[in-house]
Every structure is written in structure tokens, then in C-alpha cells.
Amino acid sequence: MAFSTASVVAGIGSCLPPRIVHNSDPPLSDLDVTDEWIRTRTGIERRCWVEPGTGSGDLAVEAGRAALERAGDPSVDLVVLTTTTPDHHSPATAPWVAAQLGLGTVAAFDIAAACSGFTYGMAMGDAWIRSGSAECVLVLAAETLSTITDPSDRGTAVVFADGAGAAVLRSGRPDEPGAVQAARLGSDGTQWDLAVIRAGGSRRPDPQGLAPLADRCLRMRGPDMFAHAVRRMTDVSRSLLQQVEWPVDSVGAFIGHQANQRILDKVADLVGVPPDSRFGNIRQVGNTSSASIPLVMDDLIQAGTVTAGTRTLLTAFGGGAVWGAVALTWPDIEHNH
Numbered sequence: 001m002a003f004s005t006a007s008v009v010a011g012i013g014s015c016l017p018p019r020i021v022h023n024s025d026p027p028l029s030d031l032d033v034t035d036e037w038i039r040t041r042t043g044i045e046r047r048c049w050v051e052p053g054t055g056s057g058d059l060a061v062e063a064g065r066a067a068l069e070r071a072g073d074p075s076v077d078l079v080v081l082t083t084t085t086p087d088h089h090s091p092a093t094a095p096w097v098a099a100q101l102g103l104g105t106v107a108a109f110d111i112a113a114a115c116s117g118f119t120y121g122m123a124m125g126d127a128w129i130r131s132g133s134a135e136c137v138l139v140l141a142a143e144t145l146s147t148i149t150d151p152s153d154r155g156t157a158v159v160f161a162d163g164a165g166a167a168v169l170r171s172g173r174p175d176e177p178g179a180v181q182a183a184r185l186g187s188d189g190t191q192w193d194l195a196v197i198r199a200g201g202s203r204r205p206d207p208q209g210l211a212p213l214a215d216r217c218l219r220m221r222g223p224d225m226f227a228h229a230v231r232r233m234t235d236v237s238r239s240l241l242q243q244v245e246w247p248v249d250s251v252g253a254f255i256g257h258q259a260n261q262r263i264l265d266k267v268a269d270l271v272g273v274p275p276d277s278r279f280g281n282i283r284q285v286g287n288t289s290s291a292s293i294p295l296v297m298d299d300l301i302q303a304g305t306v307t308a309g310t311r312t313l314l315t316a317f318g319g320g321a322v323w324g325a326v327a328l329t330w331p332d333i334e335h336n337h
Contacts, residue, residue, distance in 0.1 A: 006179045007129040007137070008172035009331040010074070013066025014298035015059045015142075015164045016285060017050040027151040028158055038158045043261025047161030047286030049146040055087040059164035060142035061100045063294070067166035068101065068138065070333055074170060077134035079108035080124050082117025082290045084319075085144045086110055089200075097140065114195065115257050115318030116185075117141050117290030118165065122314075122326050123183035125169040137169045141290040148197060150217035159260070160218070161286030165294025177308040178331030184240045185324040191228060195220040195319030220319075229263050229317040234270045236325040237315045241271075244327045246311055248272040253306045253330055257316035258282040258292035267315070279305070289318065301333050308332035 021028065023035040023045060039045055050059070060081055068074070079101075081094035094108035113120040118141040125137035142164035149156050172179060197218050198204060199211035206216065233256060241248055254273040256264045258280055268278050281296050288295060293314050300306050310330040317323040 004174055005130055005132070005171055006174035006176070007126040007169040008176050009167055009178035009180070009328065010170045011067040011069070011071030011168035012294060012298050012301055012331070012333060013063045013068070013070060013166045014295050015062035015066070016048045017054060017059065017162050019049050019051060020046055021049050022046045023158070031152070031154045031157065033154050033158065042159055043282050044159065044286045045283050048163060050144050050162045054144065056083045056085045056142040056144045056164070057087045057093045057097050059144070059162065060093070060097045060140045060166070063142065063164035063166040064097060064101050064138055064140050067168045071168035071170070074136045074168065076103050076106055076136050076138050078125065078128055078137045079103065079106055079140065080111060080121045080137065081108070081140040081142065082111040082113055082121045083142050084112065084114055084289055085148055094140070113290065113318065113322050114320050115259060115289045115292070116316040116322045116324045117318070118293045119183065119314060119316045119324030119326050120185060120322070122167065122169070122180065123185055123324065126180045126183060129169055129171050135171045139167045139169060141165050141294055143289040143291050145218070145289055148218045150213055153217065153219070155222050156218055156220055159287045161288050163285060163288040163291045163295055165291045165298060167294055177329050179329055181244045181327040181329070182240060183324065183326045184236050184243065185322070186232065186236060187320055187322045189320070191321040193221065194225050194228060194321050226260065226263060228321055229259060230266045230270070232321070232323040233267045233315045233317045236323050237267070237271045237313060240325040240327050241313065246327065249274070250311050251313050252277050252310035253300070253312040254278050255280065255293050255296050255312070255314050257318070258285070258296065259287050259317070302335045304335055306330045
């Protein structure tokens with residue numbers, strides 16, 4: 001019997017570096033802020049940072065390995081890695097990760113979509129599978145934001161963190177648990193400087209490292225970022241729900257990019273998601289950019305919190321400016337014992 005092809009989430013994995021930094025730990029304790037100041041403005045109590053020498057690729061390998069194991073170690077046709085902090089400016093990090101995972105000469109490439117990267121990666125994998133170009137796609141999101149953050153800048157140092165998440169997508173049916181129903185993406189390049197590293201790229205090369213630290217590290221227009229994130233995440237979420245014809249009260253799991261707890265609360269309120277359907281972990285892990293959504297998903301799978309088949313909405317906004325949302329049903333994945 002013929003049926004339409006859909007991409008189905010068959011495995012989720014994650015990786016957090018072992019170093020835990022609380023709000024009261026150095027170097028954050030050297031800033032003119034208190035633990036209460038950080039918690040009330042961001043919702044963050046702690047975050048994980050890599051040790052020197054550990055790259056985004058290392059975290060991606062561990063997250064990818066966990067996701068592949070959960071999915072039964074399938075044969076992978078494509079590896080998509082989304083990251084703001086690749087191991088090198090060139091080459092891409094994805095081929096190295098694929099090699100470390102023993103995936104051979106599989107197609108592999110990076111996506112640079114900032115904090116929206118996981119939604120972009122999922123949309124990419126979904127499109128490859130729906131088109132028949134792939135049977136199985138490994139979507140990775142890995143970030144080491146501590147390596148591009150100025151520890152003296154309280155606007156970024158207290159927020160950003162490191163981690164990786166991964167999802168295995170396989171070809172399946174749209175009525176299966178874990179099936180991606182649709183994705184919507186957008187961008188507004190007029191807001192390119194909402195979050196930017198000004199030096200080090202082709203527009204402003206800095207081969208000798210002479211640019212000021214402020215220009216070599218990530219800088220963010222905080223209030224503007226807040227406003228744009230709320231607007232775009234709300235709009236794309238509403239549009240996607242309308243596209244898939246899901247009443248908002250039928251959504252049992254809402255996971256937004258873990259940027260700031262106040263942003264998450266505002267978006268959920270505007271979309272109309274009830275409090276008991278909102279999930280996050282920003283308090284424990286901080287803002288891990290593109291890795292944040294799969295990190296939350298893995299936490300929920302480990303805890304067995306969400307029932308397979310539950311209507312799920314993922315939404316994100318990031319520098320660029322870029323945004324995206326994915327509608328899927330919650331996957332049927334057993335937690336680790």
C-alpha cells in the first residue's frame with residue numbers, strides 16, 4: 001500500500017562538557033553582577049563550559065554517537081552540523097565528525113544559522129528524506145560559545161554556554177510517532193548586527209589578532225534581540241500551527257530555543273501555550289545556541305515526561321537574523337536505563 005514519505009525522529013542524543021560554572025563562580029564572580037541579578041534577568045543559575053582544546057566537533061561526536069545508538073545504529077546518508085563555533089574557519093566540521101563516528105564517505109556539511117540552527121537542520125533533513133534523496137539523516141547541533149565570549153562582558157558572559165544535541169531522522173510514515181509534519185523558516189538580514197563578531201571574517205580580516213577583544217568576541221544588542229526574538233518566534237509558531245491545522249490547545253509539548261526565560265515565557269503566553277506544556281532547561285545549562293532544543297528533548301526523553309505521539313512545537317530565533325519552527329509528534333524513543 002502506497003503512503004506518503006515523512007521524516008521520523010528515531011534517536012536523540014546530547015553532550016554537555018563536565019565543567020559547571022555557577023553564577024557565583026569565576027570569572028562571572030568578577031563581574032559587577034550578583035547571582036540574583038543573573039537569575040531574574042535570564043533564568044540561568046549555571047552553565048557548562050569546555051576546557052581549552054575541546055572543540056564543537058568533540059561535543060558533536062558524543063551527541064551523535066548517543067543519538068545513533070538510540071536509533072539502532074542505522075546507515076546514515078547525510079550529516080548536517082549546525083554551529084556558530086566550528087572547529088576551524090575552514091574546512092567544515094561536519095566531515096570530521098562523520099569520520100569520527102565511522103560513517104565513512106557520507107555527505108556532510110555545516111549550517112550557520114545561529115540559535116535557529118537546529119530548526120534549520122531539521123528542515124534540511126526533512127526535505128532530503130521527503131524528496132527521496134536520503135533514507136537517514138543525522139542532524140547535529142554543537143556549540144562552544146565560551147570560546148567566542150568576552151568574560152568581561154556581562155551581556156554575553158552570563159548567558160552563553162556550551163553543549164551539543166543530535167537527532168536521527170529516518171524515512172517513515174506521517175502517522176508514526178516522531179514524524180515531522182512541517183517546518184517554517186525565515187530571515188531578516190537588515191538585522192545582521194543583533195549578535196555579531198565584527199572582526200575575523202572576510203569583511204574585516206584580523207590575521208594578526210590586532211582587533212580589540214570586543215570586536216573578536218560575540219556582542220549582542222540585548223534589548224533589540226529580546227524584541228525581535230519575541231516577535232519572530234511568536235509569528236512563526238502561529239503560522240506553522242495554522243499550516244498544520246493544530247489548535248494551540250492540542251499542543252502538548254512546546255520547546256523554544258533556550259535564550260532567556262523571559263523571552264520563552266512571553267512567546268508561550270502570546271502563542272497561548274499553557275504552562276504545563278512548556279518545557280526547558282535554561283536554568284541548568286544556559287543558552288547553548290543551536291544545541292538548546294535537542295538538549296531539552298533529550299532531558300524529556302530521559303525523564304519519560306512526554307508521551308509518544310504528543311503534538312510538539314519547536315521554535316527558535318537567532319542572530320542573522322534567522323528564525324524557524326518545526327511541528328512534529330513526540331518520538332517513541334526509550335530512555336537510557
